[in-house]
Amino acid sequence: MPALALVTLVVRDYDEAVDFYTRALGFELVEDTDRGDGSRWVVVRPQGSGQGTGLLLARAKNESEAAAVGAQTGGRVGFFLHTDDFRRDHARMTAAGVRFLEEPRHEPYGSVAVFEDLYGNRWDLLQPAAGA
Numbered sequence: 001m002p003a004l005a006l007v008t009l010v011v012r013d014y015d016e017a018v019d020f021y022t023r024a025l026g027f028e029l030v031e032d033t034d035r036g037d038g039s040r041w042v043v044v045r046p047q048g049s050g051q052g053t054g055l056l057l058a059r060a061k062n063e064s065e066a067a068a069v070g071a072q073t074g075g076r077v078g079f080f081l082h083t084d085d086f087r088r089d090h091a092r093m094t095a096a097g098v099r100f101l102e103e104p105r106h107e108p109y110g111s112v113a114v115f116e117d118l119y120g121n122r123w124d125l126l127q128p129a130a131g132a
Contacts, residue, residue, distance in 0.1 A: 006043065006056045007079075010065050010072060011119065014042050017057045020118040024096040025081070026089075030054055046081065070119035077114055079123040086111040086127035093125065100125075 011017040014032075021027040027044040034040055039061075045054035060066040072078060083089040090104060090113060101122070104113040110128040117123060 003051070004053050006054050008056045008058050009121070010060050010069050011057050012060060012066070012069055014040050014057060014059055016118065018042060018044065021055065021057070024093060024098050024118075026092065027055075070117075070121055072121060075122070077122040077124050079117075079121065081123055081125050083125060083127050086125065090125060 009017075018029055018032070021044045022029055026047050028047050030043040030045050032040060032042050039059065042057040043054045044057060045052060060069055086104065090100070093115065094100065098115050100113050100115045102114050104111055108129065110126050112124050112126045115123050115125060
């Protein structure tokens with residue numbers, strides 16, 4: 001298989017999720033199609049990632065799915081957002097209201113800081129070290 005195309009992220013509301021991912025994280029809205037049954041096919045992807053992996057934002061349909069919103073990885077960091085300029089993106093995201101859970105760290109593998117999305121899912125903002 002040549003690529004992983006989409007990863008589903010269960011959300012409370014399509015519009016609030018699109019707003020957060022596009023405004024706060026700087027993603028682009030790739031598709032937003034009404035499916036005719038009250039659901040939508042909503043895909044966002046980091047700006048400039050070409051055909052890289054996108055997020056399919058899927059609104060919770062029942063209590064079980066709603067209970068998973070924000071806890072889809074059991075409280076672990078489950079998503080890794082790579083950057084080519086950690087300081088720039090950390091500053092932009094902080095100014096946009098993104099909640100970082102720690103101060104930036106500089107590890108052998110790169111510069112990193114954990115943040116939460118609007119639902120509490122944990123992400124790494126990561127600039128890999130040269131050659132990593």
